[in-house]
Amino acid sequence: MDPINEAHVNEPGLVVVDVAAAHDATALAFQQLLADRWATATAERTTHDVGQPGVRLRCY
Template sequence: MNQRRHPGVDQSMKPIRDVVVDVAAADDDTALAFQAALARIWATAPADRTTRTPGEPGVRVRCYLDLRQPLDS
């Protein structure tokens, strides 16, 4: 299947199914809203809090998507 869509792709490679998404945002509300938007499309292991790096602006949140499980609209 990959060969037809993407010539030159190594056929021994497994397709990507699980994805880690790191979100950087200005504030907690924005980061968590983006994560919620992803959760409306894909099965997601949501984070319940954001993290901050001392001395750096903004926040980060990490979530895990399972691309095998798209959610119905």
């Protein structure tokens, strides 16, 4: 997994959230929580990197 870098945003704009989870259900449930609160482009499925544990999901 790539390192997480903090950033301060001075004005509104696009935010990208990368989710790493143990399985699909957890990643998709987290995405739904975001979508219920903010305008979020939801993904239909997660991705899995061969040789890495868990799944990944990107929300915009």
